[in-house]
Amino acid sequence: MLELDYGSATSAGAVRDLNEDAAVALANIFAVADGLGGHAAGEIASGFAVTHLGKLAGRDDLHSDEIQAAIAETNAAILASSARHGEQVGMGTTVAGLAVIRVGGTEHWLAFNIGDSRIYRYADQQLIQLSVDHSEVAELMALGRITPAQARSHPMRNVVTRSLGTDPAPTPDLWVFPPSSGDRFLLCSDGLTLELEDAEICAILAAQPRPQEAADRLVERAVGAGGRDNVTAIVIDLAVWGQTDVVDARTAPRVRPSGG
C-alpha cells in the first residue's frame, strides 16, 4: 500500500449553529461532503456520503467501479430518506475525494467530484485545483462573464449545478493518475476558499509539514477570517514512495523531504 500521512479538521464556522459538512479520511479513502438543505437535512445527506465511502476503507484492491457504486448508493439513500421524511425533501450533498485504487496491478489515485467542494494538489509552493467546480459561478467564469475575484462575492456563488440527491443520479467527474513523490493534496469544502485566498492556503501548507496540523491551521484561519460557512479540510501526504513491485523494482523507499 502507498504509505500516506493525513489529517482532517472541520468546524461549523463562526456564524452557523450546525455543521453540515462531513469528512472521511481513512487509510485509502478521503472525501469531503458539504450538505445542502435546511433543518439539519444537509447533515444527513453529507453523512450518507461519508458512510458509504467509508465502507471501502482499508481495502487494498479497490477499483473505480466500487467508488462509483458508493456514490450511486449515496444518491439512492438520500432520495429514499427524503421520500420518507418530508422535512428532508430537497436535501443533497457535494462530494470531492481521493481514493487509492488498483489499475493493472499498481496503485493509482482516483479523484472524484460532484459539486463545488475541491481537490487541490500542492507541490513546489504551488496550489493547483484539480477538480472542476459544478457551480453557477464556475460556468459564468468559463464563459468569461465574471472574473475569479467577482466569483468570490457573487450572489450565485452558493448555487451548485450538480449534487448528490437528485433524480436522475448525477454523473461524477472521475479521473485516475499515478502517485508521485512529494504528492500533497488538499480536499476542502467551499467554506475554506470563501475565506482564504490561494496565497494564504499555500503559506499554511508550506509552513506545516504535518498534515493534521496543516488541516487544523487551515480551518482555524478560515474561521478566524470570518467563518461564514462550515469549513472542512483534509490534507494528505504521500509519506513514502515505496512501490517496489511493478513500477520500478529498483526504487528504494524514499522519505518525502520535510518542510512540504
Ligand code: MN
Ligand atoms: Mn459550504
